[in-house]
Amino acid sequence: MATDIAAVNTTRGLRKVGRYSLLVFVAIVVLFPIYAVLLQALKSGPDSLDHPRSLLPVDLTFSTISEAWTQGDLGRLLMNSLFVSVMVTLGVIVTSLLAAYAFAFLEFPFKGPIFVFYIATMLVPGEVTVVFNQRTADSLGWINSYQGLIVPSLASTFGVFLVRQVFLQLPHELREAASLDGVGHLRFLWEVAAPLSRPTLGALGLFTFLGTWNAYLWPSQVIRGDRAHETIQIGLDRLKSNDISRLNLVTGGLVVAALPIFILLVVFQRQLVRGLTAGAVKG
Amino acid sequence: MILLGPSGCGKSTLLRMVAGLEDPTSGDVFIGDRRVNDVEPKLRDIAMVFQSYALYPHMTVAENIEFPLKVRGVAKAERAAAALKAADVLGLTDYMKRKPGQLSGGQRQRVALARAIVRDPAVFLMDEPLSNLDAKLRGDTRAELVDLHRRLDSTFIYVTHDQVEAMTMGSRVAVLNAGQLEQVGTPQDVYDHPASTFVAQFIGTPPMNLLQPGQLGSSDVRVGVRPEHLLIAAAGELEGTVRQVEHLGHEVLLLTESPAGRLTARVAPHADLPIVGETVRFDVAPHHLHRFDAVTGVRVP
Amino acid sequence: MKRRLRDAPAAVLMLGASLTLLGVWTIYPLIRAIQTGHLSCDQTGRKCTEKGWGQYLDVFQSKQFQDALMVSVKLAVMTVPIGLLLGIGLAVLADKHLRGIGFFRTVFSSTVATSVAVASLVWFVLLQPEIGVLSDLFSDWIPALKNPGLLRDPDTALPAVALSSIWASLGFTFIVITAGLQSVPKELYESAYVDGAGSFRRFTNVTLPMLSPSILFISVVLTTRALQTYGEVALLTGGGPEPEKSTTTIPYLIYGRNSIISGNIGLKSAAAVLLFLISLVFALVQFRGFEKRVHYGN
Numbered sequence: 001m002a003t004d005i006a007a008v009n010t011t012r013g014l015r016k017v018g019r020y021s022l023l024v025f026v027a028i029v030v031l032f033p034i035y036a037v038l039l040q041a042l043k044s045g046p047d048s049l050d051h052p053r054s055l056l057p058v059d060l061t062f063s064t065i066s067e068a069w070t071q072g073d074l075g076r077l078l079m080n081s082l083f084v085s086v087m088v089t090l091g092v093i094v095t096s097l098l099a100a101y102a103f104a105f106l107e108f109p110f111k112g113p114i115f116v117f118y119i120a121t122m123l124v125p126g127e128v129t130v131v132f133n134q135r136t137a138d139s140l141g142w143i144n145s146y147q148g149l150i151v152p153s154l155a156s157t158f159g160v161f162l163v164r165q166v167f168l169q170l171p172h173e174l175r176e177a178a179s180l181d182g183v184g185h186l187r188f189l190w191e192v193a194a195p196l197s198r199p200t201l202g203a204l205g206l207f208t209f210l211g212t213w214n215a216y217l218w219p220s221q222v223i224r225g226d227r228a229h230e231t232i233q234i235g236l237d238r239l240k241s242n243d244i245s246r247l248n249l250v251t252g253g254l255v256v257a258a259l260p261i262f263i264l265l266v267v268f269q270r271q272l273v274r275g276l277t278a279g280a281v282k283g
Numbered sequence: 284m285i286l287l288g289p290s291g292c293g294k295s296t297l298l299r300m301v302a303g304l305e306d307p308t309s310g311d312v313f314i315g316d317r318r319v320n321d322v323e324p325k326l327r328d329i330a331m332v333f334q335s336y337a338l339y340p341h342m343t344v345a346e347n348i349e350f351p352l353k354v355r356g357v358a359k360a361e362r363a364a365a366a367l368k369a370a371d372v373l374g375l376t377d378y379m380k381r382k383p384g385q386l387s388g389g390q391r392q393r394v395a396l397a398r399a400i401v402r403d404p405a406v407f408l409m410d411e412p413l414s415n416l417d418a419k420l421r422g423d424t425r426a427e428l429v430d431l432h433r434r435l436d437s438t439f440i441y442v443t444h445d446q447v448e449a450m451t452m453g454s455r456v457a458v459l460n461a462g463q464l465e466q467v468g469t470p471q472d473v474y475d476h477p478a479s480t481f482v483a484q485f486i487g488t489p490p491m492n493l494l495q496p497g498q499l500g501s502s503d504v505r506v507g508v509r510p511e512h513l514l515i516a517a518a519g520e521l522e523g524t525v526r527q528v529e530h531l532g533h534e535v536l537l538l539t540e541s542p543a544g545r546l547t548a549r550v551a552p553h554a555d556l557p558i559v560g561e562t563v564r565f566d567v568a569p570h571h572l573h574r575f576d577a578v579t580g581v582r583v584p
Numbered sequence: 585m586k587r588r589l590r591d592a593p594a595a596v597l598m599l600g601a602s603l604t605l606l607g608v609w610t611i612y613p614l615i616r617a618i619q620t621g622h623l624s625c626d627q628t629g630r631k632c633t634e635k636g637w638g639q640y641l642d643v644f645q646s647k648q649f650q651d652a653l654m655v656s657v658k659l660a661v662m663t664v665p666i667g668l669l670l671g672i673g674l675a676v677l678a679d680k681h682l683r684g685i686g687f688f689r690t691v692f693s694s695t696v697a698t699s700v701a702v703a704s705l706v707w708f709v710l711l712q713p714e715i716g717v718l719s720d721l722f723s724d725w726i727p728a729l730k731n732p733g734l735l736r737d738p739d740t741a742l743p744a745v746a747l748s749s750i751w752a753s754l755g756f757t758f759i760v761i762t763a764g765l766q767s768v769p770k771e772l773y774e775s776a777y778v779d780g781a782g783s784f785r786r787f788t789n790v791t792l793p794m795l796s797p798s799i800l801f802i803s804v805v806l807t808t809r810a811l812q813t814y815g816e817v818a819l820l821t822g823g824g825p826e827p828e829k830s831t832t833t834i835p836y837l838i839y840g841r842n843s844i845i846s847g848n849i850g851l852k853s854a855a856a857v858l859l860f861l862i863s864l865v866f867a868l869v870q871f872r873g874f875e876k877r878v879h880y881g882n
Contacts, residue, residue, distance in 0.1 A: 020682070022677060023677060026674060026677065027691045027692070030691055030692060030695065030754065031691055033706050033710055033751065034694070034698075040717065095601050098599070099598060099603075101598055102594070102598040107591050109589075109592060118606070121610045123864060124610050125808070125860055127838065127859055127860070128856040129610055131613065131856060132613035132853075136608065151609075152608075154601075155605035155606050155609075157606070160602065173337035176333070176337065177331065177333060179324050180302060180304075180325065180330065180331050181325065181402070183350075192341075195341045196340065196341055210696065210697065213699065214699030214702070216815040217814055217815065233701040233702075236701050236705060240819070247712060247715060250705055250709065254702055254705050254709075257701070258698060258699075261697040261699075265694060266690055270686070272693070272759060
């Protein structure tokens with residue numbers, strides 16, 4: 001008997017070692033591109049054609065990053081991206097909360113058809129709408145402006161669905177108890193429904209922030225060469241020089257553009273999964 | 284007032300119409316002398332306790348109790364005092380800082396009551412408030428509610444499907460079945476003089492025995508007998524074969540099969556009980572017979 | 585008063601903002617695009633002539649559109665199955681209660697933080713024939729890395745774009761599948777275990793069916809993304825290499841820098857609407873095909 005248990009323990013131990021080795025190997029593969037670019041940015045100067053023969057982090061220098069920073073005016077671009085992403089995130093949370101509330105707690109004529117309308121808009125890709133949205137932005141004078149970057153993204157059908165899903169899982173009696181106490185819709189939304197949906201709102205906020213920070217097609221069409229309003233993603237393109245000797249510069253820009261988002265993700269990764277799970281599981 | 288009936292009979296809907304959570308398709312709702320059909324729930328001067336308690340999970344006990352007052356714009360100090368008073372009545376003062384998730388079922392139930400009391404309404408509406416509690420707690424809370432009713436001296440409308448609650452708590456009971464009102468009266472009156480076969484069988488455990496039409500009466504009448512009124516007597520009119528003997532400690536139930544239908548008798552636990560398979564005869568005093576129309580089930584004199 | 589009417593004013597106020605936004609920035613441009621798809625316009629976009637519905641067919645049948653459609657479809661075929669398999673594999677691998685698993689989860693979801701622009705430029709640098717790290721490391725096995733460079737060879741440019749896309753979507757796929765795994769009730773595994781199912785059986789009989797809604801969702805999202813690939817192409821290859829244009833996807837055909845129809849808003853609209861319809865067909869086919877196999881809980 002004793003030997004049997006020992007054998008089982010050894011198999012378990014081996015399996016554990018195997019699993020960890022696999023995890024470490026995959027982690028290295030997934031992270032390698034980021035590591036390699038980070039290394040390239042830190043190991044050689046902006047004008048250097050030399051490239052790291054070794055993949056060890058030695059002889060590091062910040063000169064590439066700092067030159068990319070000044071030449072690309074990256075501080076300004078980061079602030080633009082930050083401002084636009086924060087505004088869109090807040091806006092999407094507010095519009096999603098309001099619309100989701102109406103669909104979850106109110107009865108009104110044409111509720112069904114209006115909901116179908118929301119579903120339908122989710123399917124329309126940005127590629128189709130960009131042409132005329134650019135014209136609309138143009139006629140509003142919003143080309144090269146923050147409004148142009150922010151306003152068209154303020155409504156998110158995905159957000160409405162996600163929040164509605166959570167609202168529908170709240171006990172119906174909460175709304176009824178509140179209405180007997182004379183609690184109005186906005187007050188119930190603000191003081192009860194929204195606080196109870198915090199994990200999902202957090203996930204929605206993160207996704208919206210990531211999506212806006214990383215957006216490429218629309219910003220590239222609504223910002224036409226105006227550096228004052230450019231986002232970091234558009235600015236990166238300018239650092240990508242055709243001159244091989246200057247190629248390293250773009251790695252500096254990449255580090256600057258990706259770093260804030262990586263930090264955000266590391267901090268909030270767990271909330272992201274939990275928020276999505278909360279939306280998916282029927283309570 | 285207790286609204287009693289099986290699930291799906293419409294008692295909760297009735298309560299929700301009183302609350303204003305649902306619109307009646309026809310007819311008027313009065314609270315006192317006031318017709319409230321078009322009055323918003325918050326202006327009806329009512330408070331409601333839900334089966335699931337409907338406590339706000341993210342607020343502390345104190346915040347939950349204060350919330351109705353906060354909505355009405357009551358000043359902070361005043362509502363804290365009122366909440367403390369309501370909590371004191373229900374023995375909750377030690378738990379004011381906790382959240383509902385940290386409370387037991389009985390404590391949550393009391394928070395829900397405190398939230399209703401703090402508003403000092405003309406009418407309390409309660410929708411099966413005890414059905415989520417275990418049996419022991421239910422008995423204790425039942426007594427507390429009766430005590431509370433006496434102290435507050437206001438109207439309670441209490442929905443339940445549990446006849447024990449209805450019998451022990453109500454000053455008046457309304458029995459509902461399939462959306463119809465079967466009978467209204469004091470618990471004792473409803474028990475002693477059930478208005479229909481439905482009420483006769485719904486109230487009382489075990490329920491009243493209903494004999495086949497024609498037994499102990501004419502063929503258009505069904506006769507009913509409460510189990511405690513079947514007396515074992517050698518010369519009795521009813522005869523049954525014992526199928527099961529249930530010992531409940533303070534009493535014994537005899538489940539018998541007879542030509543008149545199944546008969547359940549409640550007898551004292553004495554030594555010479557019949558055994559399964561034995562034939563027994565029962566006698567019933569004439570004033571303990573209930574007569575119902577064989578077709579409609581309505582009580583006949 | 586009836587409840588539906590009593591709530592109506594509140595509903596109007598609460599839906600107002602998002603309805604207006606969706607109307608102005610999604611529905612209006614869609615309708616305009618559909619209308620404009622009839623027209624053929626000059627460079628200024630002011631002088632247009634009516635071509636009728638036939639123009640949609642003309643655009644669809646044109647060689648440029650067909651070529652671009654092929655590229656988009658090839659991209660989907662390359663990215664979707666591999667992306668799904670990798671995502672499921674990583675999620676299952678990391679779905680064990682081991683010490684330090686949180687670290688691995690963070691690593692596996694990390695690429696969700698990379699934008700199309702960042703991911704594309706990362707691979708642009710890695711695959712650069714002169715100084716790219718990957719070109720240095722693997723040129724002995726894959727000579728094309730050095731000469732002419734993966735992104736400059738018509739045969740390898742599209743797989744290279746696909747590689748970048750798969751890597752960039754991996755984090756998102758991992759997160760959605762992980763969320764799906766975490767909502768599988770533990771009792772199901774336990775009862776399968778008690779029934780004597782081995783780990784492979786448990787995976788095929790419990791995990792996969794319970795994951796099917798997440799898998800369908802991911803599959804539709806990845807396919808739509810592949811068909812609508814723009815940024816990767818713009819930054820990695822510029823639609824080239826010329827003259828084969830082996831990476832010119834439909835969106836790049838419409839919006840790309842060297843687009844032959846860039847000035848003609850009528851043709852652009854027609855192509856964009858066609859892209860929408862094609863994406864829709866692909867999504868519907870997947871929903872239909874999966875429908876019977878997807879298990880949505882109770």
